[in-house]
Amino acid sequence: MIIVQYVIIGYIIVQTGVSLLTEFAVNRGNRPKEMFRKTRPLRIAVYVLLAAVPCLGAFLPNSEVKYFFMGSGNIWLGYFLYYSGMLLTASAIAAIVCLIRRDKEKRMFSIIFYISAAAALIITVYGMIHAQNTKVVTYDISTVSEGEQPTDKLKVVLLADLHLSVNSTPSTTEKMVEKVNACEPDVILVAGDIFTSSYGGLKHPEKYSAALSRLEAEYGVYVVSGNHDVEENLFGGFSITTVDKAFRTKEMDKFFEDCGFKMLYDEVVELDGRNVVVAGRKDGEKAGDGTTNRMDEHQLLDGIEPEKLTIVLEHEPMNYAALAENGADIVLAGHTHNGQMFPGNFIVPFFNENAYGVKTISGIPTVVTAGVGYYGAPMRVGTDSEITVVNIEY
Numbered sequence: 582m583i584i585v586q587y588v589i590i591g592y593i594i595v596q597t598g599v600s601l602l603t604e605f606a607v608n609r610g611n612r613p614k615e616m617f618r619k620t621r622p623l624r625i626a627v628y629v630l631l632a633a634v635p636c637l638g639a640f641l642p643n644s645e646v647k648y649f650f651m652g653s654g655n656i657w658l659g660y661f662l663y664y665s666g667m668l669l670t671a672s673a674i675a676a677i678v679c680l681i682r683r684d685k686e687k688r689m690f691s692i693i694f695y696i697s698a699a700a701a702l703i704i705t706v707y708g709m710i711h712a713q714n715t716k717v718v719t720y721d722i723s724t725v726s727e728g729e730q731p732t733d734k735l736k737v738v739l740l741a742d743l744h745l746s747v748n749s750t751p752s753t754t755e756k757m758v759e760k761v762n763a764c765e766p767d768v769i770l771v772a773g774d775i776f777t778s779s780y781g782g783l784k785h786p787e788k789y790s791a792a793l794s795r796l797e798a799e800y801g802v803y804v805v806s807g808n809h810d811v812e813e814n815l816f817g818g819f820s821i822t823t824v825d826k827a828f829r830t831k832e833m834d835k836f837f838e839d840c841g842f843k844m845l846y847d848e849v850v851e852l853d854g855r856n857v858v859v860a861g862r863k864d865g866e867k868a869g870d871g872t873t874n875r876m877d878e879h880q881l882l883d884g885i886e887p888e889k890l891t892i893v894l895e896h897e898p899m900n901y902a903a904l905a906e907n908g909a910d911i912v913l914a915g916h917t918h919n920g921q922m923f924p925g926n927f928i929v930p931f932f933n934e935n936a937y938g939v940k941t942i943s944g945i946p947t948v949v950t951a952g953v954g955y956y957g958a959p960m961r962v963g964t965d966s967e968i969t970v971v972n973i974e975y
């Protein structure tokens with residue numbers, strides 16, 4: 582619960598600070614000061630109402646009202662990120678300039694306010710439209726040692742982070758399914774986060790499961806669950822539910838069944854006649870049963886014949902050294918979203934050995950997809966929603 586308090590205190594400090602800075606900037610305009618004073622209660626009401634929207638989405642009991650505030654709160658926080666980022670940065674620079682020039686009017690703060698507000702709106706609209714344009718990214722990978730000839734190849738479509746939520750639309754999922762099927766994959770592997778920590782917020786879940794059940798691949802669709810495939814409360818993108826209360830629900834399991842997904846919870850399957858096995862891991866952060874328990878790398882991969890191509894599918898990209906040591910030939914993952922929204926794409930590499938794309942780590946190729954969906958704000962800025970095709974020569 583300490584974490585919840587920190588998140589809320591941090592949120593109140595940021596909202597208050599940005600509101601005060603906005604008020605200061607608006608006050609520097611040319612309008613009559615009398616009018617500015619008269620309209621202050623109205624502006625305070627707007628600041629409080631906007632700040633309250635994500636709180637209502639997080640803390641109201643499950644209902645249509647909660648889901649409305651969840652959806653609009655996500656969009657508002659996306660806008661707020663860019664508005665506050667630009668306002669704070671430009672204001673800091675302006676403060677230095679005013680100090681040097683001994684400028685007492687400080688009118689440039691008013692200009693900064695209008696530019697930040699308008700630019701954040703343009704970025705939000707662009708990010709929301711761009712997030713719906715799923716692109717196909719292709720990687721060619723070989724697991725054959727130098728001097729040896731490959732015996733076979735496999736076309737994998739790697740999907741992750743669908744993040745079906747209050748901000749999703751079935752038509753986007755339907756279009757994604759069409760694009761995946763057009764790739765004609767041998768097998769489809771989904772690296773978790775089908776949901777965004779809530780099943781109830783999904784309008785018409787049957788439309789999503791109907792669309793996903795139309796995914797086509799000779800060997801089917803294998804899926805691992807992610808840290809958001811549990812029912813929990815989120816506030817501003819932070820989980821405020823402790824692990825022991827975060828469970829995958831019966832509705833979620835039924836949804837996976839309706840989609841025709843073959844779920845892999847620390848399980849290994851063989852693709853008939855292809856000399857390929859897929860080992861799917863439980864999520865190491867939230868296993869779905871109120872714990873973080875999952876098989877270690879040795880338990881998972883023990884007993885797999887070394888001549889078989891061993892593909893490890895997991896949600897969070899990690900533990901490469903241990904996986905390679907225990908026989909993994911390639912690791913496929915998601916979770917990072919490639920940062921999703923600028924400047925996130927420059928931040929995630931600090932926390933992940935492979936934050937995005939293909940990288941050889943511990944002697945094996947690792948692939949991390951940016952994911953087909955979005956988390957929190959339904960926006961992508963500086964990154965793409967993507968379907969990842971991995972052609973493996975082995």
Ligand SMILES: [Fe+2]
Nearest residue numbers: 742774916956
């Ligand atoms: Fe995710």
